[in-house]
Amino acid sequence: MRTQVFTLTLAMVAVIGCSKSDLQTDDTSIESSEPIVMDEMPPMMDMGGHPEHGPHGGELVELGKEAFHIEMLHGTGAVAMYVLDGSATKPVAIEADKLTVSLKHDGEVKSFELPADPQAEDESGKSSRFTSTEVEMDQWMEAGAEGAVILQINGKSFTGKITHDHDHGHEGHSH
Numbered sequence: 001m002r003t004q005v006f007t008l009t010l011a012m013v014a015v016i017g018c019s020k021s022d023l024q025t026d027d028t029s030i031e032s033s034e035p036i037v038m039d040e041m042p043p044m045m046d047m048g049g050h051p052e053h054g055p056h057g058g059e060l061v062e063l064g065k066e067a068f069h070i071e072m073l074h075g076t077g078a079v080a081m082y083v084l085d086g087s088a089t090k091p092v093a094i095e096a097d098k099l100t101v102s103l104k105h106d107g108e109v110k111s112f113e114l115p116a117d118p119q120a121e122d123e124s125g126k127s128s129r130f131t132s133t134e135v136e137m138d139q140w141m142e143a144g145a146e147g148a149v150i151l152q153i154n155g156k157s158f159t160g161k162i163t164h165d166h167d168h169g170h171e172g173h174s175h
């Protein structure tokens with residue numbers, strides 16, 4: 001299998017000069033210090049995976065097995081969470097009127113609520129964006145607080161784990 005991928009990649013380089021393949025063809029061109037997993041598609045490619053950050057540049061939280069994502073934005077005195085699809089590119093409007101987020105910081109645990117803040121394209125009565133202007137929540141997020149957000153999408157309950165693993169935003173990923 002690996003040999004086949006290599007052969008195919010090299011063939012692609014030879015035929016169309018695909019520059020994306022440079023990262024995995026040889027030991028001389030590896031730029032990242034992260035080990036490159038050859039059994040999966042390279043992370044740079046947009047097929048089968050998704051970018052490390054959401055469309056607004058925020059950190060991504062996995063919901064279910066890549067069923068949905070939440071993109072988190074903070075650091076502006078407010079916290080915004082966008083519900084995204086499995087590819088982490090398209091907004092998904094849900095019926096919830098708020099999201100509840102539990103965070104832990106310095107041994108203290110607290111729940112924060114983010115009321116629905118629908119985007120222009122959201123179906124009426126639904127929202128794909130939830131925002132909180134609670135300064136304390138923003139400060140906790142900025143300080144690297146970890147926790148969980150629980151939400152219902154199409155009648156199904158999902159729990160998203162909030163972490164701040166900047167070294168590798170998609171640890172434990174299957175894709």
Ligand SMILES: [Zn+2]
Nearest residue numbers: 050062066069
């Ligand atoms: Zn993902």
